[in-house]
Amino acid sequence: MKTFWICFLFAAVVICAGEPENQLPCDLRETIHGSVCVCNSTYCDYLEQPELTDSSQIVLISSSKDGLRFKKTTGNLSDGTPITVDDKQFTDENFNAEAIVVDQYKAWLQLANIPQRLFINASTSTVRISVKRDVQFQNVTIFGGALTGSVSHLLNLLPEELQDHVYKSYYHQDGIAYSTVRMSIGGCDFDLEPWAYNEWPRNDLKLSNFTELDPRDLLKIEQLNRLKAVGELDELKIMAAAWSAPRWMKTNDNWTGFGQLKSEYYQIWALYHLKFLELMRAKNMPIWAISTGNEPLNGVIGIFFVHFMSMGWTPWQQAIWLNDNLGPTIRNSAESKVLIFGNDDQRYTFPLWFRKMRSARNNSLSYLDGLAVHWYWDDLFFPQLIDQAHSELPDKMILNTESCIGDKPWQTNGPVLGSWQRGESYMRAYTQDFRHSFNGWVDWNLVLDEQGGPNYVKNYVDAPIIVNATSRIEIYKQPIFYAIGHFSKFVPPQSVRIEAKIENLANPFTPLSVVGFLRPDGNVALIIYNGQNVPVDVALSDSQRGAINLRLPPRSWHTVLYK
Ligand SMILES: *[C@@H]1O[C@H](CO)[C@@H](O)[C@H](O)[C@H]1NC(C)=O
Ligand SMILES: *[C@@H]1O[C@H](CO)[C@@H](O)[C@H](O)[C@H]1NC(C)=O
Ligand SMILES: *[C@@H]1O[C@H](CO)[C@@H](O)[C@H](O)[C@H]1NC(C)=O
Ligand SMILES: *[C@@H]1O[C@H](CO)[C@@H](O)[C@H](O)[C@H]1NC(C)=O
Ligand SMILES: *[C@@H]1O[C@H](CO)[C@@H](O)[C@H](O)[C@H]1NC(C)=O
Ligand SMILES: *[C@@H]1O[C@H](CO)[C@@H](O)[C@H](O)[C@H]1NC(C)=O
Ligand SMILES: *[C@@H]1O[C@H](CO)[C@@H](O)[C@H](O)[C@H]1NC(C)=O
Ligand SMILES: *[C@@H]1O[C@H](CO)[C@@H](O)[C@H](O)[C@H]1NC(C)=O
Numbered sequence: 001m002k003t004f005w006i007c008f009l010f011a012a013v014v015i016c017a018g019e020p021e022n023q024l025p026c027d028l029r030e031t032i033h034g035s036v037c038v039c040n041s042t043y044c045d046y047l048e049q050p051e052l053t054d055s056s057q058i059v060l061i062s063s064s065k066d067g068l069r070f071k072k073t074t075g076n077l078s079d080g081t082p083i084t085v086d087d088k089q090f091t092d093e094n095f096n097a098e099a100i101v102v103d104q105y106k107a108w109l110q111l112a113n114i115p116q117r118l119f120i121n122a123s124t125s126t127v128r129i130s131v132k133r134d135v136q137f138q139n140v141t142i143f144g145g146a147l148t149g150s151v152s153h154l155l156n157l158l159p160e161e162l163q164d165h166v167y168k169s170y171y172h173q174d175g176i177a178y179s180t181v182r183m184s185i186g187g188c189d190f191d192l193e194p195w196a197y198n199e200w201p202r203n204d205l206k207l208s209n210f211t212e213l214d215p216r217d218l219l220k221i222e223q224l225n226r227l228k229a230v231g232e233l234d235e236l237k238i239m240a241a242a243w244s245a246p247r248w249m250k251t252n253d254n255w256t257g258f259g260q261l262k263s264e265y266y267q268i269w270a271l272y273h274l275k276f277l278e279l280m281r282a283k284n285m286p287i288w289a290i291s292t293g294n295e296p297l298n299g300v301i302g303i304f305f306v307h308f309m310s311m312g313w314t315p316w317q318q319a320i321w322l323n324d325n326l327g328p329t330i331r332n333s334a335e336s337k338v339l340i341f342g343n344d345d346q347r348y349t350f351p352l353w354f355r356k357m358r359s360a361r362n363n364s365l366s367y368l369d370g371l372a373v374h375w376y377w378d379d380l381f382f383p384q385l386i387d388q389a390h391s392e393l394p395d396k397m398i399l400n401t402e403s404c405i406g407d408k409p410w411q412t413n414g415p416v417l418g419s420w421q422r423g424e425s426y427m428r429a430y431t432q433d434f435r436h437s438f439n440g441w442v443d444w445n446l447v448l449d450e451q452g453g454p455n456y457v458k459n460y461v462d463a464p465i466i467v468n469a470t471s472r473i474e475i476y477k478q479p480i481f482y483a484i485g486h487f488s489k490f491v492p493p494q495s496v497r498i499e500a501k502i503e504n505l506a507n508p509f510t511p512l513s514v515v516g517f518l519r520p521d522g523n524v525a526l527i528i529y530n531g532q533n534v535p536v537d538v539a540l541s542d543s544q545r546g547a548i549n550l551r552l553p554p555r556s557w558h559t560v561l562y563k
Contacts, residue, residue: 023047026069026477034418035067036466036476039169041161045069045477046174049489052523055563058548060085061490063482064556065420070482077548077562082537087553126537128503131526133518133544135499140517142237142399142440143488144180145170145464149191150455151446152220154467162475163223164230166447166465169477171231176485179233179493180288182401182442183220185242185276188294189308190445190455191216194244194255197272202248205268213279221285237288239401239442240276241344244299244309245269255309259299260317270325277335289339291372291401292318292326297345308457315356318342319364322357327367339369344401346374348381351389370397370439375429376407383436390437397439403429404444405480406452406461414452414460415478420555422462423479424511427529427557430487431513434497443484447475483557486527490559494520512536526560528552 026037026045037045047070050059056078062071062085075083155163169175186196198210213221228236244250245261249269252259261269277287292313295302299312313321322342330338342365343353350373357364371389390398405422406413416422430441444461449469452460464481468474500516511531519525530536530552540548545562552558 023070023072028067028069029476031418033416034065034420034479036418036478037069037481039162039165039475039477040473041159041165044165044169046168046172047072047489049173049177050561052561052563058083058560058562060550061486061559061561062087062552062556063423063479063486063558064553065479066553066555068553068556069477070485077545082549082551084551085553085556085558087556125506125534126539127505127512128539128541129514129526129528130499130501130503131516131524131540131542132499133516133524133542136518137497137499138398138437138439140434140439140491140495140497141493142180142442143176143484143491144178144182144237144239144440145443145446146182146190146402147220147223148184148188148445149216150448150453151190152216152223153192153454154447154449154469155223156219157469157472158467158475159472162473163226166475167227167230169465169481170446171227171233171236173232173489175231176481176489177492178231178488179235180237180239180440180442181224181227181446182239182241184294185240185273185290186244186246187309188243189457189459190448190453192454193456194309196242196244196246197276199246199248202246207268207272207275210272210275213283217280218283221280221283224285238280238285239289239291239341240280240287241291241294241401242273242311243294244311245272250311256303256307257299258303258312260312261321266321266325267329269321270329273326274329274333274335277330277333277338281335287335287338289341289369290330291341291344292322293344295345295374296343297349308455308459315353316360319357319360322367323361323364327364331367339397340367341370341372341397341399341401342368344372344374346377346381347383347385348377350385351392354389354393365393368393368396370399372399372401374402375400375433376403378429378432383432386433386436386438398437399439400433400441402442402444404461404463407459415448415450415462415466417466417476418479419462420479423483424529424531424555426480426483427486427527428511428513428531430484431515431527431529434487434515441484441487486557486559490519490525490527490561491517492519492521495525498524500526523561523563527557528560529557531555 024046028035029038058075058077060073062068066087073085170178187194198207247253249265250259296313298306298310445463447465447467448463466476495517498516498518500514513529516526533554536552538550
């Protein structure tokens with residue numbers, strides 16, 4: 001009898017609801033640290049892009065520590081009823097019986113690992129969020145991740161169907177709709193060994209052995225072609241950066257340590273970049289942008305803790321190379337449209353790096369289309385450094401070009417499967433950067449193995465998707481994947497940030513935030529984060545739509561869409 005009713009209800013939903021969008025829900029698996037979404041060759045979670053049918057509709061996409069992943073809630077703006085996102089916690093039968101009242105600001109409770117259901121909602125507060133869509137800021141256009149040597153190697157271990165799920169999950173509209181990929185010119189820290197083009201012969205001013213792409217890059221091209229097909233992408237934006245020149249071009253003749261490009265090779269190193277651009281274009285995989293080199297300070301001041309391939313530059317040296325060699329070489333070539341990004345290093349180098357460049361070559365910055373920054377020390381250095389750089393160089397795009405967690409000695413090195421906290425770190429970082437002029441964000445490795453590698457320096461970190469390299473039949477989508485996806489999927493290219501702010505934040509450390517965008521289709525997308533262990537009531541006030549009331553569960557984030 002029961003079975004009958006379930007079938008009947010199921011049929012009724014399928015026939016009557018007629019929803020245009022489809023969702024394959026997350027196959028949630030609990031781990032000791034939280035939960036992940038499991039994909040195998042035959043199953044992976046996807047969500048079709050929500051379409052707003054009319055101006056009374058509001059759609060919330062929600063993810064939470066308790067296990068929501070891109071859960072869709074639809075409401076009606078015209079009938080005035082608050083829209084509640086249901087989470088497991090609200091239906092927990094023991095909720096009232098075992099509940100204790102807690103102070104939501106007592107952060108130590110989060111550390112003590114007390115089960116969520118012990119928290120009572122007695123301290124639910126109401127936050128007022130105001131949205132003004134005619135107050136507009138920067139465009140947000142770029143989202144992506146990196147196809148490193150390690151990523152390429154791991155993808156190649158997986159059955160084709162599972163590789164396709166990685167591509168589709170990241171690049172398809174039903175996935176998180178990335179448009180951009182970063183790759184290295186030669187090797188990087190996430191490779192199986194350090195390498196560069198034309199390592200042999202040495203002192204070869206003609207780069208006579210750099211006439212075709214390395215088999216490792218040919219494999220990446222094969223994978224990128226598949227990624228474009230599976231992702232149904234018209235255009236894939238590829239960013240490329242070199243970590244190091246071949247050893248013979250460097251002062252220390254070594255991949256790592258204190259070493260710089262010998263000045264007699266400045267022009268050769270510019271031609272080396274041009275050669276890579278030409279060979280990639282010849283394979284129908286043109287490069288959209290390059291940078292002046294990955295993390296230039298690693299080979300100057302980072303030599304005690306950086307053991308992977310890198311090449312040092314001071315801003316003065318780099319200004320000379322960019323102004324006298326790289327800039328003119330690219331701009332006077334058939335690759336003149338390729339964008340050039342500067343710095344590609346940590347936030348603490350802003351804005352000083354560019355001032356110093358200008359002091360060495362006053363025209364050098366005119367070769368730069370954008371400023372690239374890595375997020376690793378953002379907790380210690382405020383975003384005002386970015387604001388200063390932006391006010392001094394207002395026409396340059398600003399991209400975050402690298403991010404991952406687990407690189408610090410005090411962090412777990414490698415993946416923490418299911419960690420909601422790591423997802424929250426991403427959520428806070430993306431929110432902060434988009435509130436400070438960033439035009440996009442490119443994350444680091446698309447996938448890593450259970451250990452957080454492989455790579456030749458045993459530098460193990462986390463990634464949004466972890467591959468089971470032992471069984472090779474499963475991959476795990478981390479909370480980080482959904483943190484990024486709440487932006488990349490619902491903030492399509494040519495979206496513009498608009499004013500959205502919390503009016504009554506009692507304490508600046510309260511883990512609540514909002515950032516808003518106006519999309520090219522005219523819809524508003526708000527990303528709201530509740531990091532508290534209690535639900536929150538949101539009284540939203542939109543300059544064109546009036547009041548909207550939402551109730552959001554504890555430890556959750558949401559993309560709110562309306563016309
Ligand atoms: C793949 O995952 C789905 C959903 O969990 C499951 O039903 C199916 O049995 C799995 N396939 C294999 C081969 O394990
Ligand atoms: C929303 O509510 C209004 C007023 O109750 C009603 O006229 C309208 O049809 C509803 N819209 C949807 C999409 O249900
Ligand atoms: C607390 O949550 C319960 C269960 O959802 C609900 O019935 C009650 O109204 C909530 N109380 C407050 C003060 O929000
Ligand atoms: C050219 O490079 C390849 C790959 O590194 C190497 O095997 C070969 O010896 C090089 N050729 C010469 C002439 O050095
Ligand atoms: C390269 O540098 C590393 C680290 O400084 C050092 O251990 C190694 O001996 C150097 N190799 C050569 C060939 O000089
Ligand atoms: C830039 O530097 C050059 C050479 O040092 C100098 O001739 C020129 O006047 C400077 N231009 C500006 C705008 O300062
Ligand atoms: C986005 O903003 C950047 C930085 O201001 C600018 O360079 C770029 O042209 C803009 N892109 C579009 C498509 O408007
Ligand atoms: C990887 O798969 C193997 C075999 O199914 C399993 O024993 C192992 O627990 C999996 N690893 C993770 C991290 O889930």
